[in-house]
Amino acid sequence: MALPKQSDDFPAWYQQVVKGAELAENSLARGSMVIRPYGYALWEAIQSGVDRRIKRTGHSNVYFPLLIPQSLLDKEADHVEGFAPQVAVVTHGGGSKLEEPLIIRPTSETIIWATYAKWIQSYRDLPLLYNQWANVVRWEMRTRLFLRTSEFLWQEGHTAHETADEAIAEARMILLDVYRETVEEDFAIPVLAGRKTESERFPGAIETLAIEALMRDGKALQAGTSHYLGQNFAKAYGVQFLGRDGQQDFPYATSWGVSTRLVGGLIMAHGDDKGLKLPPRLAPFQVVIVPIYRDEQKGTVLEAVKRISDSLGDVRVKIDDREEHRPGYKFNEWELKGVPVRLEIGPRDLEAGQVMAYRRDTGEKSAVPLTSLPSAVPDLLADIHRSLFQSALEFRSEHTFAPGSYAELTDLLSSGSGFVQGGWCGSPECEDKVKDQTKATIRVLPLDSEAQEGHCVVCGSPAIELATWAQSY
């Protein structure tokens, strides 16, 4: 199957890669997706890295129900206003109309905080550091596999703290030590970590933090968010605790999540015209071995392949010994599926005591002596990880701009050139003006706002922030 070129039609390229690499497909229920085994294996690898870091930082997993009484959603005004248009509602059950409709969770702050009211009485009950892995539904009219579907998979953390400082520190810690670390170290994708502007905040949040990654088409992808919710949800759900000073107080909250959207980010941050390029730490198969032989050599070659595979220990190896396909067909298929390393093994190689190793990221091919393979393959995988990260970082530098004028800013943003950085006066009017003209939004402001020199690139007033704009998914 020939892929469209990225430079000709990036959306078509994306769609064909998702289909051709057998990651996911549209389901019979409009707007939702079926995740196929290869795509789900990727999600499991992502989950495993995120879950390990969530637990390492002191959190436990819990599970709350899918269905939420509608009245619970109605209690937090900003939250209900933000989510109401996207909520799916169950009105009937067991053949009759329900007395109170149930919503399918679009996120779980409501049910979790209604439950925390029972769990939190004293400062001794705090902090609560909980996370759940779940599916959520947000009704979408225009969907795209992994990037925007009505139902998606994610984790959502919900913590409660005694003080505001503690909750703010938690939201930042999750952003940097869990999300940034996962995306940079497992995905080999560099991210910008920062604050969202008020208009881009999560409904009900006081502050929303996010990591943003640059895709190969110059658009940004929000790869994870972490919210400081203040006392909004505690007040809406009547959660109070007896403080150290003997007074009743409302606890401070955070919530944070990453989703199957990350799979879309992985495809678009590294992929090329041949298909996926998977980072070794997430690849379901890190090495594919393609045996090459004529009939009479089959036994010898397959035996050697088995031996070589066993010698690779913990490396995740796929032996492609399908008889119905030629080696060339297999090469193309595994390149499309992004397997980091391909080993080609034929009788001549075996006689010479070597195999041919092809790396997907650079396309380089080299002969590796059989005796050094058990150490050469892990070294090669580590080098591929570094080189993927480096090349994504270089791409981002080449696609980050600092325009000198408003005309230059809107030109860069209208053509979807990448990240565009400039001074901002902090006014929603300037933010809206850029959005109206170019559809681009401020993706992040620096995590720690520093004294800003210079002027707003939109209106010329003194700047108070350094904003990063981009078109986004």
Ligand SMILES: [Zn+2]
């Ligand atoms: Zn301005």
